[in-house]
Amino acid sequence: MTTTDLTVPRRRIADLDVSAVGLGCMGMNFGYGATAADEAEAIATLNDAIDIGVNFLDTADMYAAGANETLLARVLADRRDQVVLATKVGITLGDDGYPNGTNGSAEYVRASIDGSLRRLGVDTVDLYYLHRVDPQVPVEETIGAMVELVAAGKVRRLGISEASxxxxxRASAVHPIAALQSEWSIFSRDIEDSVVPAARELGIAIVPYSPLGRGLLTGSAAAAAPGDNDFRTTLPRWQGENLTANLALVQRIREIADALDATAGQVALAWLLAQGDDVIPIPGTKRRRYLRENAAATALNLPADALAELSAMRAAGDRYPDMDWVAGETIAAPSA
Incomplete structure (x- = not known):
């Protein structure tokens, strides 16, 4: 799919008018072996996103211990009114900068939003997610504290991530939840049986993170090598026989893409977009080239036979080393 003369369509998250494909900003300086040397290209990518109509930017207070929000602030300083801005609260970090738990207490929520607003250089966040539910704190208590932020004008809409x-x-009974952010892709289908139907029953938009399988669906597995500070090398799907089986599926996706004059990543995004108008994937990138490639996926219409074949695919291996989030909604790896 060509990236020239892009017109990115819009979708809705409650009353927020967002691009059908957003931009996940985590990997710009966190989680994928990112270095400070990439910062200039990351800033250029953020500006290019806004220029081509990708207005939905996603970050979190835990990404690079707040430095990801600070990075976005450099663009928001001049372009805040052109952006629908999402950030998150609830995951705590250890001394190594990686997740070590959750905190859903009212006190933590109140302190965290002020930190995020300061780092982002803004007065209001458009969409504020509970990044992970704290199993030690009733979700009603956490959402109740977030409702106070809406009343105070610090937050416009509330979201939740990786919730059952x-x-x-339970969360929606306290306050309308505008968006659910969970991992969803051709290779990650956990949420389809019960979570997606519940979200639709409640009128909650679905914001898939890692819609490209953390790059696996684009064929970038070779980019992650043990010891390079890329956490993907710890994931079951990126290891041994699982990786071999998954790369065979990726090859088939590439064949489908070739027949449509598209890339494998565009096919993966188009598959998600075809799941419903309430689906707004947020592929992450720190490169303008891939940003435009991802945005162009909004113009790709998959034939019915391709959609069916893609829907029947299942990846080998769990998406995390431990899938406790399904029952206990705990975390196991750095994630969107």
């Missing part, structure tokens, strides 16, 4: 269907219903 039951938790979605």
């Amino acid at each position: 269907a039951g938790t979605l219903r």
Whole structure:
């Protein structure tokens, strides 16, 4: 799909008018072996996103211990009114800068939003997610504290990440939840049985993170090598026989893409976009080239036979080393 003369369509998250494909900013300086040398290209990518109509930017207070928010501030300083801005609260970090737990207390929520607003250089966040539910704190208590932020004008809409269907219903009973952010892609299908139907029952938009399988669906597995500070090398799907099986599926996706004059990544995004108008994937990139490639996926219409074949695919291996999030909604790796 060509990236010239892009017109990125819009979708809705409550009353927020967002690009059908957003931009996940985590990898710009966190989690994928990122270095400070990439910062200039990351800033250029953020500006290019806004220029071509990708207005939905996603960050979190934990990404690079707040430095990801500070990075966005450099662009928001001049372009805040052109952006729908999302950030998150609830994951705590250890001394190594990686997740070590959750905190959903009201006190933590109140302190965290002020830190995020300061780092971002803004007065209001458009969408504020509970990044992970704290198993030690009733979700009603956490959402209740977040409602106070709405009343104070610090937050416009509330979201939640990696929540079960039951938790979605409990949270929504306290305050309308505008968006659910969870991993969803051709290779990550966990949420389809119960979570997606619950979100739709409640009128909650679905914001898939890692819609390209953390790069696996684009064929970038070779980019992650043990010892290079890229956490993907710890994931079951990127190891041994699982990786071999998954790369065979990626090759088939590439064949489908070739027949459509598209890339494998564009096919993966188009598959998600075809799941419903309430789906807004947020592929992450720190390169203008890939930003434009991802945005062009909004113009790709997959034939019915391709959609069916892609929907039937299943990746080998769990997406995390431990899948406790399904039952206990705990974290196991750095994630969007």
